[in-house]
Amino acid sequence: EPEVTQTPSHQVTQMGQEVILRCVPISNHLYFYWYRQILGQKVEFLVSFYNNEISEKSEIFDDQFSVERPDGSNFTLKIRSTKLEDSAMYFCASNPGQGAGELFFGEGSRLTVL
Amino acid sequence: QKEVEQDPGPLSVPEGAIVSLNCTYSNSAFQYFMWYRQYSRKGPELLMYTYSSGNKEDGRFTAQVDKSSKYISLFIRDSQPSDSATYLCAMKYGGATNKLIFGTGTLLAVQP
Numbered sequence: 001e002p003e004v005t006q007t008p009s010h011q012v013t014q015m016g017q018e019v020i021l022r023c024v025p026i027s028n029h030l031y032f033y034w035y036r037q038i039l040g041q042k043v044e045f046l047v048s049f050y051n052n053e054i055s056e057k058s059e060i061f062d063d064q065f066s067v068e069r070p071d072g073s074n075f076t077l078k079i080r081s082t083k084l085e086d087s088a089m090y091f092c093a094s095n096p097g098q099g100a101g102e103l104f105f106g107e108g109s110r111l112t113v114l
Numbered sequence: 115q116k117e118v119e120q121d122p123g124p125l126s127v128p129e130g131a132i133v134s135l136n137c138t139y140s141n142s143a144f145q146y147f148m149w150y151r152q153y154s155r156k157g158p159e160l161l162m163y164t165y166s167s168g169n170k171e172d173g174r175f176t177a178q179v180d181k182s183s184k185y186i187s188l189f190i191r192d193s194q195p196s197d198s199a200t201y202l203c204a205m206k207y208g209g210a211t212n213k214l215i216f217g218t219g220t221l222l223a224v225q226p
Contacts, residue, residue: 004157031212043158043202043216056213091157095212102148103214105157 002026004106006092012112016081021109023075023092032075033093033103034067036060043091049075082113117141120203120217129226133190137203137217140184144215145208147179149188152200152219161201162188193224 005024013019025032034046047057049067066078075094079086089110093103120137127133135149146165150158162177164170164186170177178187186205190197200219206212 033212035214042218043204043214045213045215048212056211058213089155102160102163103212104160105150107157108155110155 004092004094004104006090006106006109008109009107010110010112012114013082015084015113019079019082019086019111021077021079021090021092021111023077023106024073025075025092025094026104027073029094029096029104031055031095031097032067032069033095034077035091035093035105036088037091037108038085038088046077046090079111082111084113087111087113117215118203118205118217121220122218124221124223126223126225127193129193129195129224131193131224133188133193133197133222133224135188135190135201135203135220135222137186137205138184139186139205141207142181142184143207144184144205146206147177147186148204148206148214149175149177150202150204150216151197152202154199158202158204193222195224195226198222198224 007022032049037043047061048055064080068076089108091108092106095103118139149162152158164177167179167181174191176189200221202219203217204214
């Protein structure tokens with residue numbers, strides 16, 4: 001069964017460092033997303049990406065965050081200068097098309113900022 | 115008032131019990147409703163996806179949507195210890211957005 005894969009599974013970084021989280025969405029999907037979940041809190045939407053551009057973003061997704069699809073398979077989330085409060089699980093998700101609300105999530109990348 | 119409200123639990127039931135999980139929401143613009151299961155430190159796994167009011171059944175799982183009451187439910191029949199997880203409801207507005215709004219999740223423990 002096709003799945004969304006994410007790397008790394010866990011990253012520890014120092015405050016102020018740049019971090020890149022990587023995702024390989026399901027191959028025939030067109031929409032890609034990043035969500036995050038701070039420990040003990042809700043899963044929160046960060047950004048959606050379609051046709052090589054951001055289609056929607058939340059207020060959390062400020063100038064410190066960026067997304068990119070550098071090739072035909074990878075989808076990345078970059079945090080330029082990490083803060084302590086960026087510590088969370090980051091989930092990549094994809095779905096086949098607009099209106100199809102069935103998002104398929106990866107296993108997540110745990111980011112710990114010290 | 116929060117957009118989506120869900121009792122965090124924990125909910126503990128004996129094996130074989132019928133489990134009822136619920137969410138309420140405040141905005142009638144939500145059109146699509148989902149239930150995800152999340153095991154500890156794993157990604158959400160889609161269980162059920164519904165659009166209209168009414169019931170949808172898939173194996174031991176039944177999703178129920180009542181748009182007039184802004185209330186959705188997930189029923190699990192013949193619950194198993196392997197059903198022990200956090201259950202997240204999620205909702206989406208109609209139109210161009212694909213952004214999901216999640217509930218806080220209900221932690222379910224099925225005791226053998």
